[in-house]
Amino acid sequence: MEAFTKWTAKAAPIDAANVDTDQIVPAPFLSRIRTEGYEGLLFYRVRRNADGSMDPDFILNQDAFKDAGILVADRNFGCGSSRENAAWTLWDNGIRSVIAPSFGDIHYNNEMNNGMVPVMLSAEICADLRQQLHDNPGAEITVDLENNVVVAPDGKPHVFSIPEFNRYRLLNGLDDVSFTLESETEIAAYEAKRKQEADWLY
Amino acid sequence: MATPRTMFEKLWDAHVVLQRDDGQTLLYIDRHLCHDGSRQGFTKLKNENRKVRRPDLTFASPDHYRPTDIKAVSEIQDQKMREILEELAANADRFGIHHFGLDSGMDGIAHVVGPELGVTLPGISLVCGDSHTATHGALGAFAFGIGASEVAHVFATQTLWQRKPKAMRITVDGKLGFGVSGKDVILAIIGQISAAGATGHAVEYAGSAIRGLDMEGRMTVCNMTIEAGGRAGMIAPDETTFAYCEGRMFAPKEDKWDKALAYWKTLPSDDEAGFDTEAVVDGNAIAPMVTWGTSPENVVPVTGAVPDPANEPDPVRRATQERALDYMALTPGTRMTDVAVDKVFIGSCTNARIEDLRLAAAVAKDRCAQVRTLVVPGSQQVKREAESEGLDKIFTDAGMEWREPGCSMCVGMNGDILQPGERSASTSNRNFMGRQGEGGRTHLVGPAMAAAASVSGHFADVRTLMEGKS
Ligand code: SF4
Numbered sequence: 001m002e003a004f005t006k007w008t009a010k011a012a013p014i015d016a017a018n019v020d021t022d023q024i025v026p027a028p029f030l031s032r033i034r035t036e037g038y039e040g041l042l043f044y045r046v047r048r049n050a051d052g053s054m055d056p057d058f059i060l061n062q063d064a065f066k067d068a069g070i071l072v073a074d075r076n077f078g079c080g081s082s083r084e085n086a087a088w089t090l091w092d093n094g095i096r097s098v099i100a101p102s103f104g105d106i107h108y109n110n111e112m113n114n115g116m117v118p119v120m121l122s123a124e125i126c127a128d129l130r131q132q133l134h135d136n137p138g139a140e141i142t143v144d145l146e147n148n149v150v151v152a153p154d155g156k157p158h159v160f161s162i163p164e165f166n167r168y169r170l171l172n173g174l175d176d177v178s179f180t181l182e183s184e185t186e187i188a189a190y191e192a193k194r195k196q197e198a199d200w201l202y
Numbered sequence: 203m204a205t206p207r208t209m210f211e212k213l214w215d216a217h218v219v220l221q222r223d224d225g226q227t228l229l230y231i232d233r234h235l236c237h238d239g240s241r242q243g244f245t246k247l248k249n250e251n252r253k254v255r256r257p258d259l260t261f262a263s264p265d266h267y268r269p270t271d272i273k274a275v276s277e278i279q280d281q282k283m284r285e286i287l288e289e290l291a292a293n294a295d296r297f298g299i300h301h302f303g304l305d306s307g308m309d310g311i312a313h314v315v316g317p318e319l320g321v322t323l324p325g326i327s328l329v330c331g332d333s334h335t336a337t338h339g340a341l342g343a344f345a346f347g348i349g350a351s352e353v354a355h356v357f358a359t360q361t362l363w364q365r366k367p368k369a370m371r372i373t374v375d376g377k378l379g380f381g382v383s384g385k386d387v388i389l390a391i392i393g394q395i396s397a398a399g400a401t402g403h404a405v406e407y408a409g410s411a412i413r414g415l416d417m418e419g420r421m422t423v424c425n426m427t428i429e430a431g432g433r434a435g436m437i438a439p440d441e442t443t444f445a446y447c448e449g450r451m452f453a454p455k456e457d458k459w460d461k462a463l464a465y466w467k468t469l470p471s472d473d474e475a476g477f478d479t480e481a482v483v484d485g486n487a488i489a490p491m492v493t494w495g496t497s498p499e500n501v502v503p504v505t506g507a508v509p510d511p512a513n514e515p516d517p518v519r520r521a522t523q524e525r526a527l528d529y530m531a532l533t534p535g536t537r538m539t540d541v542a543v544d545k546v547f548i549g550s551c552t553n554a555r556i557e558d559l560r561l562a563a564a565v566a567k568d569r570c571a572q573v574r575t576l577v578v579p580g581s582q583q584v585k586r587e588a589e590s591e592g593l594d595k596i597f598t599d600a601g602m603e604w605r606e607p608g609c610s611m612c613v614g615m616n617g618d619i620l621q622p623g624e625r626s627a628s629t630s631n632r633n634f635m636g637r638q639g640e641g642g643r644t645h646l647v648g649p650a651m652a653a654a655a656s657v658s659g660h661f662a663d664v665r666t667l668m669e670g671k672s
Contacts, residue, residue, distance in 0.1 A: 016522050018397050018497045022634040027615040031267070031282055034242060045636045050622065074518055076398035076431060080634060082333040084242065084350035102401050105367075105433045106333055106347050113351035127518075163365055165226035176351065177250065180359045183220060183228060187361055190219045190230050200454035200462035201232055201326065202258070 002115040003173030004145050007096045009069025011141040011153075012059050013130035019073055020080035021107055025089040034088060042093040064137030072129045072141070073100040077118075078107025087114045097143040099150060101126050112166045115173065117143055119150055119160045129153075145171060206472035208369045209438055210404040213344035213469070217327045219361055228361050231259070233321055235312045235330035236299075236353065238264040238286050243331055243353030244293045253297065255360045260299035261321050264290050265311040268304070268608035269617045270578050275304055283616065297357075310581025310607040313337040313551035317421065318583050320450025324439035324466040329356055334551050334631065336427040340420035341447065342439030342469050344404070347428065367433045368478035370403035371471075374411040376485030381665040383561060384419030385553060385629065385648030387411065387483075388426040389491035393501040395481050400432030403479060406471065407437050411485030417446040418557035422648075425552045426631050429498040438470035492538045492661055493633050493646040495526035500633070502538060504651065504663045510534035529635055530643050531623075538661045541645070544624040546575040546656040547638070548649055549605075550612035553629035554580030556587050558649040562629075563593040565653035565664060566600040572659030575602040576618060578610040602656065614639040627655035 023046050025038065032038065047058040054061050060068065071077075071090075077100040078086060087110040090098065096116055101123040103111075111118045121129075132153045133139055139153035145167060150158045162170075169176070180187075195202060207215070219228040236243065240262070247254070254260055267283045275291070278284035287304070294301030302308040302315055309315070313334055316322040324342035329335060331353040338345035348362065356362055372391055392399070405427050407420075415423065420437050427435030437443075444463060447453050454462045489503035500523075502509070511523035511534065527534065532541070548554070548562050559579065577597045579585040585607055588594055594604045611618040612630035620626055620642025629652045630637075633644040647655065654664040 015518060016525070017518060018499075018522070020497075020632075020634045022632065022637050026636055026640070027613050030239065030615060031286060033245065045640060050641060076401065079397060079431060080333065080428075080632060082331060082347040082349050083239075087349070102398055102431075104431065105402065106349055109352065110349035113349060163226065164224035165222060165363065165365075176355050176363070177252065177358045180228065180355065180361060180363070186220045186228070187230070187359065191360075194230065194232075198325075198462075198465070200458040200465075201323075 001173045001175060004096065004115055004117055004170045006142065006144045006146060007069065008140055008142040009096065010065070010067060010138055011070035011072055011133055012065040012068035013133040014059065014071050014073040015130060017074040018076045018079055021078055021083050021086035021104070022080055024078065024086040025083065030083055030085050038085065038089040038092040042089050067094060069094050069096055070141050070143065071095055071098045072126055072133060073098060074126065075101045075123060077103050079104035082106040084110045087111050087116060091116060099126060099129065112170060113176065115170065117145055117162065117170060119143060121150065121158055121160055125158055206474035208471040208475040208477060209342065209406055209436060209469050210344065210369045213325065213327065214366060216325070217344070225365060226363050227366060229327060229364050231329050231356050231360050231362060232326035233328040234260045234356050235316050235321070235328065236260065236262045237266060237312045237332065238268065238290045239266045240331045240353050241286065241289055242350040243357060246350065246354035247357050252358045254299060254357045257298040259360065260357070261302070261316070262290055262294050262299055263302040263309055263312050263315045264304065266609045266613060267616050270605035270608045270610045273304065273606060280617065307582050310584065311551045311554065311609055313425065314555060314580030314584065317341060318450065318581060320447060320453030323447060323453060323462070324443060325469055329362065333428045334425050336432065336435040337421050337425040337551055339434050339436035340417060340424040341443055342436060342466065344434055344436065346434040367402055367404045370400055370405045370432070370479040370481070371477040372405055372407050372481045372483065373409040374407065374483045374485045375409040376411050378411055378414065378485055378488060381490055381650060381668060382488050383648045383650060384415050384422035386488050386491045387485070388423045389493065389498065389501045389646065390488045391483050392426065392430045392498045393491070394483055395430055397429060397497050397499040398431040399481070400427065400430040403432050404434040404436065405432040407435060409485065412437060413440065416557055417442060418555040421555065422552055426498065429631055439466050490648065490651050490664055492651065494530065494532060494538065495523065496529055496633055496635050497526070498631070498633060498646060500526060504538050504661060506538055508532045508534050508536045539663065540660065542625070542660040543627045543655050544573055545620060545626045546573060546652050547611040547626055547628040547630065548652050549576065549578030549580065549610050550630035551580065552631045553649045554578060554584065556584050558629065559584065559588045559593050562649040562653040563596045565650050565668065566602065566657065567596050569600055569657040571601040571656045573656060575656040576605060576611055577602050578605045579607050581607045600657065611638055613637065614642070627652045627661065
């Protein structure tokens with residue numbers, strides 16, 4: 001996993017609640033393996049008209065936003081399917097951080113497990129950030145994980161929190177499994193106890 | 203006296219391997235279900251040259267990519283789908299995990315197969331690389347969906363790092379009316395608390411209306427916890443649960459059964475236990491429900507009409523509603539019973555168990571499907587049971603298709619799809635844009651309502667349709 005310390009990039013406002021992972025990457029692409037890449041698939045259907053042409057109204061199709069590296073969304077971003085392909089699709093299209101009032105639980109973890117930083121800020125702040133981006137297309141936002149701060153286009157800092165465990169792993173780009181296996185003694189002890197106390201499980 | 207605890211806390215505490223100072227907890231996983239969509243997890247495992255730590259606790263069944271018009275993998279025309287199913291079998295073989303393949307007679311959707319084989323039990327922790335894993339909580343388990351990296355982590359360590367979710371109780375008291383099933387209960391709950399109403403929570407469903415549901419109905423309710431944003435859904439185990447578990451293939455037997463039963467009886471939340479969040483839904487007032495938009499929270503009783511976004515004060519929500527209506531090609535004020543459907547799907551991990559098929563068959567009996575209707579049992583075992591009761595005959599006599607088990611039209615990735623612009627009545631769980639196929643328009647309903655839409659050609663109130671029939 002790549003380490004994440006600080007990321008400054010153009011940001012795009014996504015003015016919708018409940019952006020589900022089916023929208024982020026539709027089911028027919030899920031059979032792609034990771035190494036095939038997911039470039040060009042972000043919001044594949046949502047950004048197109050019924051006839052398959054690009055919808056010029058969709059925010060990420062507009063010149064000022066098309067190479068955004070940060071999204072600012074509304075509540076419940078990434079709800080729905082557990083497909084980690086959604087996080088991969090965001091990553092492969094240059095998005096390293098999503099800012100929203102709340103996230104689908106599984107997607108929130110999937111982002112962090114892929115080196116991305118999901119930032120939770122209040123609905124008011126998110127609405128204000130989206131407005132600033134509409135007013136200044138192409139404006140940048142900074143997500144500073146070392147200091148747990150988002151710097152808005154207007155220069156205002158907004159403090160956010162992220163689970164310390166994940167923050168540490170993100171800052172250091174640490175692989176989960178090797179880290180966990182350092183606790184082998186505890187896992188083995190739990191297994192032995194479980195086998196004795198809940199033998200009905202086996 | 204010990205501090206009173208919720209069922210969720212009891213389940214959580216029983217699975218803690220270790221807790222870090224920052225609150226992050228390493229949880230032990232008693233059962234890991236995987237499926238043909240878990241291949242990215244296997245790949246990660248192979249790339250890192252690791253083994254499955256506990257193959258004895260790992261169970262695989264092909265479901266997402268399994269076409270429902272074939273009986274054997276070799277018959278699958280689409281090369282990619284065939285390879286994905288072959289890959290699962292090969293992975294199961296290589297890592298020594300249980301595999302309910304198409305030749306096992308036990309294949310089906312992971313969330314249907316787990317409980318019916320006794321893999322799912324009260325008191326356990328269970329994960330699966332699929333968001334509808336909350337289904338298994340209906341038996342009194344702590345069950346939740348995970349992503350591919352986490353699947354690989356569980357394969358390798360049989361554990362997961364978790365932050366403790368908050369505890370929420372949703373109480374549904376009252377008596378459900380005629381024609382109202384578990385699906386209507388959960389749709390009514392989501393309509394009330396929103397698609398994010400349970401975010402960050404483990405949800406316990408309680409109250410007399412929940413207690414009165416059979417296991418199938420309880421699984422339907424817990425299944426869609428994810429559509430309310432919840433991490434896990436659960437229902438306290440009781441006599442209904444115990445009777446359901448007893449004698450199943452992987453369920454404990456004899457002495458072990460007695461010991462398990464004694465433990466399971468200690469699981470329900472203590473009377474004094476507190477929840478972080480509470481919601482109350484009036485069970486008596488729930489009608490058969492239909493969704494109208496592209497989020498499960500866009501739901502009304504079948505007697506209702508398509509809402510008018512102009513009445514929505516919040517501008518973002520109004521815009522979202524307008525977009526949804528545009529996508530669904532619906533006009534505000536249209537009565538739901540005036541909306542015609544093109545296809546009906548009865549199936550999915552939400553509503554493809556035997557009781558669901560019975561509810562649908564009762565409506566389909568001696569009637570005729572007006573539109574193409576797929577009936578897809580959730581597992582081979584459900585299929586056999588339905589056939590032994592003659593349900594397949596009722597469906598085929600009504601002109602409906604009786605298929606092989608799998609996820610089918612719940613998710614547009616196995617060949618069963620809606621064409622652009624087609625409208626479905628579907629017993630699945632997601633009405634997201636394009637979920638059932640590009641441009642498809644999905645309305646979520648319960649199995650009886652789906653059958654009612656099929657025989658009417660439009661949404662119909664199953665209560666009116668069944669009047670005079672017992
Ligand atoms: S039936 Fe649908 S929701 Fe259930 S596991 Fe299959 S694809 Fe997922």
